[in-house]
Amino acid sequence: MQSQVEPNLSYFIAKARSIDGRSFQKKIKVAILSSFTINGLEEALRVKCAESDITCATYLCGYGQYNQDILDQSSKLYEFSPDITFMIIDTRSVLSTLFYTPYTIPANDRRTYIDKRVADFVNLVKTFKNRTGSKLVLTNCSIPTYSPYGICEVRTEYGLKEMVYDFNARLSDAFRSDPQVFLFDFNSFVAKYGEINVLDYRQFLVGDIKVSLSYIPHLAEELMGYVKANLGVNRKCIVLDLDNTLWGGIIGEDGFDRIDLSLKPPGMAFMEFQRVLLALYQRGVILAINSRNNEDEALRAIRDHPFMVLREEHFATMKINWSDKISNMKEIAQELNIGLDSIVYFDDDPINRELMSKAIPQIKTIDLPDDPSLYASTLMQINDFNTLVMTNEDRKRGEMYREEHKRTELKRSSSNLEDFLKQLEIRVTMKKANNFTIPRIAQLTLKTNQFNLTTRRYQEEDVETLAQDHTKLIGCAQTQDKFGDNGITGVYIVNKNHVDKEWFIDTFLLSCRVMGRGIEDAMMGYILSKAKEEGVIKVKAEFIPTKKNKPCEQLLPNFGFKKEGEQWVYTYNVPIKQTNHVELNED
């Protein structure tokens, strides 16, 4: 695989100095704990953050001090109070002398040794979690390529490599469903660049450096995946050109039978690229087309070419016309209701790319190599699609956008809005916060900006705590209609005050995907009826205006809430607004 071009570490060191004191739109505090010398990582992270408009403050624990930093309640680490902590451990430190001479002791003792090391780390992480709310990204260990047993290593019971393999597998198991802890696959990182490159023996011997300085920028790049995901600055959509991008040649000139797209090279390079795109589509990345072509010719290829991997159903929208690509791009963003800054753009033509990056710099325009055999690996290098959790809604996003397209068509053919809403056959199911819904509830509070009364953000751990609190009512709304299932799109959190028979709406939000269909009204109606059933006489709510939440400004007054100071109050002196076109159920 082609590896990403990174400047030398000296560039980051100098650049870090030059951005010192500058502040950017988003902020994050990153701590680095390591079992070896990892100087330079701080600077590389700060520079990479600055490039993504993030001010990054860093803390690096003293050499060999990570245990003490975690155990000591009053350590500099906790004083720094990080948002994310990277804990980078290496195989030599974990195995100690067994790294060199594993066969000094019998297999059973090697097992016991690994049991103990796993327990050590699990305990250390437990202590860390008790002391701070910081996310923890723990690395696994790189599996040594060398064994003193050579070709007999694989026949050896619980040999050197199996020890590390087992250690890694057990760390994964221990933290798989822990919302605060993530395992960074350091073993994959080393495999990608090669053990003989990542460990420079001279640097290791001179300074206990176990990731050589040349690879620190690459490591920083991979760790940025967590930083960006934690701040929600990920990209959501890939916009693609067609000719010489999804297939070789020009459909309008070469024709259906002559474009390069087949199981043999060179056409196979384009299939390979499309397969990687399909996998990203399945994880929730939206695909769209922006191409200058005759629509019927291009569509025929997309629909009927035997070797197209991506078909019409995979594209949320297709702009195939002779308008300029920049206007097309703006229309795509508008139609999909996504920011231009969440788009990645692939086009083989350097002039188009130049025009696009000048006109819309927020878009990540990929510097696509001339050689199509490098398209797939170029795509695999992009580290911008990460989210900290993957929900069912993410996996089904592509399908949902396709359904959305059908809704738009129905809306166009309906005579009025009421008629359209009736024909949609909307069903809303109100659900409680439980193990299945909590990750999505947290995700929605973290990223919903437009239809969000209070924009209060809750991490998964917070939602878990709220769900166990009997003075709170926390739930969500799953919505579907005749075109499909939108998944969980609404969230509410209520504080109950039994003494005064009052409820307070702490959070009320709806994903922008389903805004304007009366789902918000059905949800609010549900809360107000529920309160009434419990004998509540007054429901209070807040609207905290932000730059983005204007769409929900009228929700409270529309339900008859009256403004009292900073709050809005509903006292049941007007009947609860009905939403007849929505069928409401409780789960």
Added chain:
Amino acid sequence: MSSNLLDIVANVMEVQVSQIDDESGPETIENWDSFRGLILFEELESKFNVKFTLNELLNIKKIKDIKNILSVRGASLNE
């Protein structure tokens, strides 16, 4: 490949080229700690396409030592 050694040193150590000469080294340049030293060697290795040995890394005390090693390796110094 021809590059100016002093420029590289000045850049890595964040000092002016005029502040360095053959006798400069960790003793005379404040920023030149062991970490910066390794960054300098990494930079020189990629610019001059050479690999230093462990002993060379340990024994470089001043710019003159670097020049000697580079000239033995046949790197062309643009001075």
